[in-house]
Amino acid sequence: MYKKIKLILFLLFICVSQITNAQETETKKDSSNLYLNIKNYSKKNKFTKLMHKIVFRTPVLKKEITKEVQKKYGIFEGKIIRNITILTLDPFGYSEIDTLKKPKNWAERNGNKIHIKTNRLTIRNLLLIKKNKPFDSLLVKESERLIRTQRFINRVDIAPKLIPNSPDSVDIAIRVLDSWSLVPKGSLSSSRVSFGLNDRNFLGSGHQFENKIRNRFSDGKSAYSVAYSIPNIKNTFINTKVSYQIDLEEYYGKSIAIDRPFYSPLTKWAGGIYVDQQFRKDTLPDSNLVFAYQNFKYNTHDFWVGRAFKIFKGNTESERTTNLVTTGRFLHLKYLESPVFEYDPDDFYSNEKLALVGIGISSRKFIRDRFIFRNGIIEDVPIGRIYGITTGYQYKNNVGRYYLGGRAAFGNFYKWGFLSANIEIGTFFEKATTKQTAFSFQANYFTNLISIGRWKLRQFVKPQLVIGSNRMEAIGDQLSINENYGLNGFTIAKYGTEKALLTLQTQAYAPWDLWGFRLNPYLNYSVALLGNAKSGLIESKVYSKIGIGFIINNDYLVFSSFQISISYYPSIPGYGEHIFKTNSFETTDFGFQDFELAKPRTVIFK
Incomplete structure (x- = not known):
């Protein structure tokens, strides 16, 4: 220890x-x-x-490609906004900047004909700027960023224009380039068939409609999944999602989520309601490590609210985006069916009531950049700092106990690239003893953009360390290095209380595309260690993966990037040595850390 x-x-x-x-x-x-x-x-x-x-740190933007995408609005500041015009464009053949660019071929023209453009009201509901109000460059930048975060939007440009003979006024023109939003998915095998249809911009409203059906040939049983989301209700930024799914074994899940996040550093109020019922099965081991399926059926009621207070009275961007944030949350988890005693002797999967409050300082801004997770398209990189404390009370298994946790995080551009890091530590207190203690450290780093001819490169580095103490024996309270929790394509029936991960990825960005599809080659090396209270990380076996392949994305479509790769695993216990796997699946990138103090939670331990 x-x-x-x-x-x-x-x-x-x-x-x-x-x-x-x-x-x-x-x-x-x-x-x-x-x-x-x-x-x-x-x-x-x-x-x-x-x-x-504590708070003020200014990014060092060394590379010209980063500097040139930063917009300057100094000459428009304070002028009255006379008109706001919004033009939405079909996804193929148009440009958000070049007004003369038009579709050139049959495919682009006919693709646009069957596309429903985003309604102008949908875009207007995302704006923080108003007609007949003074031009505020921060509100303009935030409006453009919020539009860009929508999955059905490819690119956007907000261009203010001075008005001749009216020096105190300004007009604003907004050009929005849609993404193709209708995405079918399907598969067919000798035993079953599945088909799905997702619309990320239903009838141009910005609503999301997801549907999937599966059928098993042997018994004719069908599985369904449906979800409908409204991401923004009349400029309130309240998003609502209703979902229902049932699988081939008649296990199901149904939920309603209503949420208003701190969508901008300027947001004062946030909160949410989440209600669901889940009925599923999963495998758990008994004392002899023999796994068997167990039923899990539970209801969740989760409520939270948050308020941000501006700390400084000034009007600079740094002062306006630095807040004291207070949050509160109540979670009620009720099990209707849970694993039998032989597979859950600690009664980990049981009823729970958890109340948490959080307080902290959040400072966050966004820097525009390109060629990070997308090809040449503007990306908003969050920078800032977080210092927060979370405390609360849990009642579970007829025992009440207190919780205390802390978090510190930062992210910024430096001469040598971008670096962000997040440190969290938290524990429950049972009388004078700490229980289920967790420490988490994670960092993200990528280099400045490297140009080699027409090709561009970045190097990504992502270390992670999680250490637990006095954790329960249940799998749900243990760490894993399987799949998304560690090494993709790696599965092992082993769990622990300590893990360390390191991922290195060299990412290239291709200078060409075919029908908007870009094949960006990458080389990835990942290494993981998994330890427990008896044998720490230093004594643990090292598991690793080397992968090479392509990340495929499309500038005009809303579906996630996917990758085709071949990976080499020196060892996978239970499967053998020197294993090669070909993978084809949707991929998640290294991701940005958003410096937002939102719904309070305990330290993530998975």
């Missing part, structure tokens, strides 16, 4: 060093004089001086 404490302290030291040593090169948007005024203001009392030191 002493070694674990030293390791945790060392990682905390590294994180704090990164935070305190980050460079403070001024961006082009804020003038140096303005920044000095902020700094001078912060010196008026000890609290604002401390907040200034």
Whole structure:
């Protein structure tokens, strides 16, 4: 345990060093004089001086390709918005910037004919700017980013224009390029058939309609899955999703989710309601490690609310996007059917009531960049900091206990690339004893963009460390390195309380495409260790994977990227040595960490 404490302290030291040593090169948007005024203001009392030191860190944008995509709105600031015009464009052959570009061939023209363009009202409901209000560059940038986050939107450009003979006014033109939103999916084998149809922009409304049906030939049984989502109700940014699914064995799930996130750093109120019932089966081991299927049937009621308070009185972007955030949550989990005692002696899968409150400081902004997870399309990279504390009370198995956790995170551009890191630690207290303690560290790094002729490259690095103490023996309270929890394509019937992962990926971006499809080659190396209380990580066997392949995406379609690859596994226990696998599945990228303090939770331990 002493070694674990030293390791945790060392990682905390590294994180704090990164935070305190980050460079403070001024961006082009804020003038140096303005920044000095902020700094001078912060010196008026000890609290604002401390907040200034903790929060304000300016990104270092070294590469020209990063600098050139940053928009400048200085000449429009404060002018009255006279008109806002919105033009939505079909996905094929058009451009959000080039007004002269038109569809050139038969396929583009006919593809557009059967596409339903996004309704202008759908786009207007995503805007934070209003007609007859002063032009606010931060609200304009946030409006453009919010439009870009919609899966049915490919690209967007918000262009303000000065008005001749009206120096105090400005017109705003918004051009939105749609993605093709109707995506069929299907499969056929000797035993079953399945077909699905997803519409990410139902009738141009921005609503999402997902449907899937499967049929088994042997007994004629069918499985269904349907979900309908409304991502934004009349500019409130309240999204609602209703879903229902039933599988071939008549296990089912049904849920209703109503949620308003902190969709922008300027958001004051957030909250959500989630209600569901799940009936499923899964395998659990008994004391002899013999696995058997067990039923799980439970109801979930989850409620939360959050309020953000602006800390500083100034009007700079850094001051406006730094908030004190308070949140509260109540979770009620009720089991109607649970595993029998032989497979759950600790009664881990049981009724639970959990109340949590959180408080912290969040500072987040977004930097526009290209060639990270998409080809040449603008991506909004979140930068910022989080310092938060979560506390609460749990009642489970007729025992009440308190919870305390903390979180610190940062992300920014530096001369040598982009780095973000997240550290969390939390534990339950039963009298004077800590229970189900968890420590989590994760970082994401990618280099500046490297150009080799017409090709472009980035190197990605993603380390992760999770350590648990006094965890329960149930699989649900143990760590895994299987599939999405560690190594894709890797499965092992082994669980633990400590794991370390390291993923390295060299990603190339192709200069060409075919009908919008881009095949971007990559080389991936992943290594994982899984330990427990008896044998720590240092004594654990190293499992690894080397993969090479293509990530395939399409600029015009809404479906997720998928990859075709061949992977080599030196060893997979239970399967053998020197194993090669070909994979073809939807892929998730390394992802951005959004510096949002939202619904309070315990440290994730999976």
